[in-house]
Amino acid sequence: MNGNDGRGTSSRRISYSDLEKRQLVRGAKPGNRFVRVQPSQEFYRTGPGWLVPRPDVVEPKGLLGRLRRLIVGRPIPSALEVHERLNKIKGLAVLSSDAISSVAYGPEATMRILITAGLAYLSFTWPIAIAIALLIAIVAFSYRQTIKAYPSGGGSYIVASENLGPIPGLVAASSLLFDYILTVAVSIASGTAAITSLFPRLLPYTVEITVAAILFIMIVNLRGIRESGTVFTLPPYVFIVSVYVTILVGLYKLTLGGGIHYTPPPSAVHPGGRQFGLLLLLAAFSEGCSAMTGTEAIANGVPAFKPPEWRNARTTMSWMAIILATLVLGVGFLATHMHVLPATDETVLSQIGRSIFGPGPMWWVLQVSTALILVLAATTAFMDFPRLMSILAKDRYAPRVFQYRGDRLAFTSGIIALSVVAIVLELVFKGSVEKLIPLYAVGVFTSFTLSQAGMVVHWRRERERGWRRSAIINGVGAVITGIVTLIIGITKFTHGAWLVIVLVPVAVLTLWAIHKHYVRLETTRKTEIPMDPQQIRLRAVVPIRDLGVQAKQAVAFAQAITRQNAQVVAVHVEDDPQEAEELRKAWYRWNPEVELLIIESPYRSLLRPLLAYISALKETYPDDTVVVVLPEFVPSHWWEQLLHNQTALRIKAALLFYPGVVVANVPYHLEK
Amino acid sequence: MNGNDGRGTSSRRISYSDLEKRQLVRGAKPGNRFVRVQPSQEFYRTGPGWLVPRPDVVEPKGLLGRLRRLIVGRPIPSALEVHERLNKIKGLAVLSSDAISSVAYGPEATMRILITAGLAYLSFTWPIAIAIALLIAIVAFSYRQTIKAYPSGGGSYIVASENLGPIPGLVAASSLLFDYILTVAVSIASGTAAITSLFPRLLPYTVEITVAAILFIMIVNLRGIRESGTVFTLPPYVFIVSVYVTILVGLYKLTLGGGIHYTPPPSAVHPGGRQFGLLLLLAAFSEGCSAMTGTEAIANGVPAFKPPEWRNARTTMSWMAIILATLVLGVGFLATHMHVLPATDETVLSQIGRSIFGPGPMWWVLQVSTALILVLAATTAFMDFPRLMSILAKDRYAPRVFQYRGDRLAFTSGIIALSVVAIVLELVFKGSVEKLIPLYAVGVFTSFTLSQAGMVVHWRRERERGWRRSAIINGVGAVITGIVTLIIGITKFTHGAWLVIVLVPVAVLTLWAIHKHYVRLETTRKTEIPMDPQQIRLRAVVPIRDLGVQAKQAVAFAQAITRQNAQVVAVHVEDDPQEAEELRKAWYRWNPEVELLIIESPYRSLLRPLLAYISALKETYPDDTVVVVLPEFVPSHWWEQLLHNQTALRIKAALLFYPGVVVANVPYHLEK
Numbered sequence A, B: 001m002n003g004n005d006g007r008g009t010s011s012r013r014i015s016y017s018d019l020e021k022r023q024l025v026r027g028a029k030p031g032n033r034f035v036r037v038q039p040s041q042e043f044y045r046t047g048p049g050w051l052v053p054r055p056d057v058v059e060p061k062g063l064l065g066r067l068r069r070l071i072v073g074r075p076i077p078s079a080l081e082v083h084e085r086l087n088k089i090k091g092l093a094v095l096s097s098d099a100i101s102s103v104a105y106g107p108e109a110t111m112r113i114l115i116t117a118g119l120a121y122l123s124f125t126w127p128i129a130i131a132i133a134l135l136i137a138i139v140a141f142s143y144r145q146t147i148k149a150y151p152s153g154g155g156s157y158i159v160a161s162e163n164l165g166p167i168p169g170l171v172a173a174s175s176l177l178f179d180y181i182l183t184v185a186v187s188i189a190s191g192t193a194a195i196t197s198l199f200p201r202l203l204p205y206t207v208e209i210t211v212a213a214i215l216f217i218m219i220v221n222l223r224g225i226r227e228s229g230t231v232f233t234l235p236p237y238v239f240i241v242s243v244y245v246t247i248l249v250g251l252y253k254l255t256l257g258g259g260i261h262y263t264p265p266p267s268a269v270h271p272g273g274r275q276f277g278l279l280l281l282l283a284a285f286s287e288g289c290s291a292m293t294g295t296e297a298i299a300n301g302v303p304a305f306k307p308p309e310w311r312n313a314r315t316t317m318s319w320m321a322i323i324l325a326t327l328v329l330g331v332g333f334l335a336t337h338m339h340v341l342p343a344t345d346e347t348v349l350s351q352i353g354r355s356i357f358g359p360g361p362m363w364w365v366l367q368v369s370t371a372l373i374l375v376l377a378a379t380t381a382f383m384d385f386p387r388l389m390s391i392l393a394k395d396r397y398a399p400r401v402f403q404y405r406g407d408r409l410a411f412t413s414g415i416i417a418l419s420v421v422a423i424v425l426e427l428v429f430k431g432s433v434e435k436l437i438p439l440y441a442v443g444v445f446t447s448f449t450l451s452q453a454g455m456v457v458h459w460r461r462e463r464e465r466g467w468r469r470s471a472i473i474n475g476v477g478a479v480i481t482g483i484v485t486l487i488i489g490i491t492k493f494t495h496g497a498w499l500v501i502v503l504v505p506v507a508v509l510t511l512w513a514i515h516k517h518y519v520r521l522e523t524t525r526k527t528e529i530p531m532d533p534q535q536i537r538l539r540a541v542v543p544i545r546d547l548g549v550q551a552k553q554a555v556a557f558a559q560a561i562t563r564q565n566a567q568v569v570a571v572h573v574e575d576d577p578q579e580a581e582e583l584r585k586a587w588y589r590w591n592p593e594v595e596l597l598i599i600e601s602p603y604r605s606l607l608r609p610l611l612a613y614i615s616a617l618k619e620t621y622p623d624d625t626v627v628v629v630l631p632e633f634v635p636s637h638w639w640e641q642l643l644h645n646q647t648a649l650r651i652k653a654a655l656l657f658y659p660g661v662v663v664a665n666v667p668y669h670l671e672k
Helices: A003-009 A016-021 A062-072 A088-104 A106-117 A119-149 A156-164 A166-198 A200-223 A230-255 A278-292 A309-337 A348-357 A361-394 A412-428 A433-439 A442-462 A467-495 A497-523 A549-561 A577-590 A607-620 A638-642 A647-655 B003-009 B016-021 B062-072 B088-104 B106-117 B119-149 B156-164 B166-198 B200-223 B230-255 B278-292 B309-337 B348-357 B361-394 B412-428 B433-439 B442-462 B467-495 B497-523 B549-561 B577-590 B607-620 B638-642 B647-655
Strands: A043-047 A050-053 A538-543 A568-573 A595-599 A625-634 A661-669 B043-047 B050-053 B538-543 B568-573 B595-599 B625-634 B661-669
Touching: A043 B607, A050 B607, A062 A200, A088 A106, A088 A166, A088 A230, A088 A278, A088 A309, A088 A361, A106 A119, A106 A278, A106 A309, A106 A348, A106 A433, A119 A278, A119 A309, A119 A442, A119 A467, A156 A166, A156 A361, A156 A442, A166 A200, A166 A348, A166 A361, A166 A412, A166 A433, A166 A442, A166 A497, A200 A361, A200 A412, A230 A309, A230 A348, A230 A361, A278 A309, A278 A433, A278 A442, A278 A467, A309 A348, A348 A361, A361 A412, A433 A497, A442 A467, A442 A497, A467 A497, A538 A549, A538 A607, A549 A568, A549 A625, A549 A661, A568 A577, A568 A607, A577 A595, A595 A607, A607 A625, A607 A647, A607 B043, A607 B050, A625 A647, A647 A661, B062 B200, B088 B106, B088 B166, B088 B230, B088 B278, B088 B309, B088 B361, B106 B119, B106 B278, B106 B309, B106 B348, B106 B433, B119 B278, B119 B309, B119 B442, B119 B467, B156 B166, B156 B361, B156 B442, B166 B200, B166 B348, B166 B361, B166 B412, B166 B433, B166 B442, B166 B497, B200 B361, B200 B412, B230 B309, B230 B348, B230 B361, B278 B309, B278 B433, B278 B442, B278 B467, B309 B348, B348 B361, B361 B412, B433 B497, B442 B467, B442 B497, B467 B497, B538 B549, B538 B607, B549 B568, B549 B625, B549 B661, B568 B577, B568 B607, B577 B595, B595 B607, B607 B625, B607 B647, B625 B647, B647 B661
Parallel strands: A050 B595, A538 A568, A538 A625, A568 A595, A595 B050, A625 A661, B538 B568, B538 B625, B568 B595, B625 B661
Antiparallel strands: A043 A050, A661 B661, B043 B050
16 A cells, blocks of 8 residues: 555665665665675665565566556556645546536436426426535535544545444445446446437447446556546546536526527437326435435545645535536536436437537537546546455455555556456446446445444544534434435335345455455464474475486485485385386385385376375374475476376375375476 | 286285285284374285275275266276186187278278269279288288287287387387277268168268267276177177178079169269279279278287187187178179169168168168177277377377376276367268278278388398298288388378378377487486485575464474574565564564565565575575475365465466475465
């Protein structure tokens, strides 16, 4: 994680980058004496017991290395990791594209539900927009508290697990994980929709486009991205501005400038005749709530801000909330009063833009910036998912692989895992926003609720000045988001939410099982070999086929590690009795001190009698450590492998499951 | 190979079977004291340094074992191998089914060529049959010499390599190998034809039937067969008798009983208009020569006969030759004078039988016995191919695997290899005899020629009484078979013989390369580790991630094998500097004697810095033996594997290519 802080703490050491700066790495310099590797100038001691390898000896090599370099670029040393802090402007762009981009599908989702009850009910889009705007305000306000309390980054997982205990923490974590996955799926799908609204000819290739986009973002992320790059800063603002312009021009035309001429696209959805009622209204509202996904991003990323971090983050949070709320209100208002109809081939936002500006440059700008900000939203998910996975891995809730960073400082495994799952989703749901949305938001609001609730507990514990006020604010947030979670869960259940509601517990259980496994591993004390070298009594078994050099080497090694020859025995499993007999004679001519045992193999199996003998030996001397010294032949050409039936390998594999049996491979290389 | 003889020689030992007979194996008996494995009564000393395991401890176990048992049956102890000798009656049946069955396709092959020149030329079938009969006589006569000279079995490979040198030996061997493969392919294809002639409805499934048949024979052979079984004895005689009856009845009807009414089948081949000439005649002859495949079988199998082996074998050889010759003559004569036309849906033999007996029981007997003897022919190839492979493997010309016998005393690998290749052939050539035949016979006659030539050299060397006469006989045989080989090679070249003519040299080169490899391996003397244990200086490197039990065990083991702690170093490749720092502290609290090295990993790779360090160490102390002691975690559930990125495995794989570096795995098993 925080490589540099680490280096900061241990003053005794000079870091790799320092060496590089002082150009010590390329050649020996006085004062940097080599450590136990005199001739080969490959390591530098940078402190008692600290070695730094010369970069060129540890750079990835070989075909695979080159291939990887081609795709993800040259590896970056940890030391060169950049920790550029974000000012408010950049912070807003980087951390809120996920939330703000949701405007592109949130209101539309509402309308798709309403229209199932009939045209008239579309007018509810506007009030629902208001409700959502309020919700945004509440959640944002509540998160401002979190930001202050967790300047080191208050992700729902951290807040929940610290204040509510591990299980709620895991629930928050897994809902977030699903949320991130869906952010990628939905954002990419909806970004594609923005493009296909521009070029309907691309419609048939929707799925292909989404998959390609995900793969592209995956590679970009594997190469590692500098969050502060302009590529991140520009599109969000272009999007925000163009949507504002759309809203303003729209409002103007609707009020003073004689109205807007709206022609619904041919693919406009036909109004359904569903019974209208509270449930439908709530359903519409739930769908709309997908507009709020990503709100927590700023609260997670406090440390990324320039100091004073928490203050900057807080302000940015407020800005984001205001922008998001106004956009939702604006789009909701226009959609309602322009009587826009949701369609299958064109997004609502695109329809609004087209009708207000006509199919001209402004409409294009709107569409393209929409697509871009949605891609950015996906990218942020690509940063959050692996980061959360690595935190979980560090806490031993996820497989270790997720903890390590790849050549380019990115969490390779997490990125790849995310892409795979997201691609699967796109394939299963044919890249349709409409079908994906119902899965969305449940996770988000679950984590909202848990982190707010966590905050309440936090305040009650800390009891700082004015803790009551904060507790109340978070309490309100918790209650309301809790209610919304329930609403979403119920109204969307049959439409796919059930999947998430089933998967979250499964995920929690899995994480928990993994944790138990690691803990068991770390806390166990039983050993198979005495911890005290003095107590280790060795018995070496050397399986041999003939008296070749490999065998002799292995026997010599066995004698070397067990000083007494009495504790070494060479074992030959008989295949041809005559050969065995000859081997016996040759053996005692060569090395009479070490005993050679010939085991008959009634069924001509080389492996079984040997294993039987070893386990018998182990039974006989339970306290001794049996070392099986395997002469291993390493061919110089691949095809030579075929000429040696891989007995050594099979013996190794089998012995893996014999407690207290050490396997030592004495290699023998046939030079080319 | 000859398991029992081996046991015979070493008088000091009592064999496994003896123990079994004396029921010593099941429980301890006075006089059979246990060897270095007191408590577990699992091994018996049967001589100084000879152990016999209790059968139940070495019987194949586990799912795979049970599965194998289901298919190939319970394993058979080598001791129970049966060496029943064959009398002439059985010998003829077992060893000549390959040769005699060739009557089923030989003459027909001739006719298929002749008819391409026109109906009239079919009459040449008869003279060609006579020529082939003569050829049989010569070859048989010549082989009678071999039998006498090589009572231990005079396979072409042995004779050729002993008298003409290794390369001719390999040429003979590889031609024989191809010959055996083709025997299987052709016999099965032609056996299928015999059946489809009975049931034309099966024609579309020809390929499926051939493949199924081969798989069936494969399994039967894997189970191991007693050559002397009646299953082998009966069908050949039924076939021989029924063909003779067909010929006699046919001759009778043609001469005294007013002729045979022959109606060509609808699928009869239409006569072509090819230019008739010597070349075509020779081509037809070459095709006919496929009737001689398998003639050498008896000469190979001399030791299988009851004593006096060579005399019995010789007589059998003469019988076989006479039977084969007469059958070829008879079938040739009938085919010619009945004006039978080769057809695509019915074999010539079947047509003859049908027209002579009508579609009644006799015809059925003929067809079924044909199919059976052809299956037996394939089966004999299934015994010869693996046997030859194992001889080659023993002489280090083929991979070792082929030398070992499986659970049921059969040469598993050889059998499987043969089946695979044969199946491929059936698939490629759509199970058509017509298409396969051209590949055939080249190999056979090459090996004929070589072994005859070998015999000439043999006689000249031995110079026994009357060696000139023998030399002349074999010389004539060699010259004639040589000429025939050329004829076949030339006339069939374009029809597929080229394939064999290309593949034989390839095979020879391969065998040769394999031999060179093994010899190089056996003769090499250079070692990576001193042969004298006194000279071995050990340096142990213990890669560790944390201070878990695995690590501690491994370090203790390292200390135990290298008495001085100075020669042990634990290496931790840094991932997180803070963790590393904590590890350092913990380490020196635990075990200050052993040095812990922490290697920075600029690119966060665990593997590369470690390898760089090890090779640097090896460079620094070229004469020392570096032992990398790997703590290896062995999970108790398969899924736990996923939770440990397989660093240990990758380290092992990488170190495999570091000369003089021993890898010792100290396992650590997490109990269930």
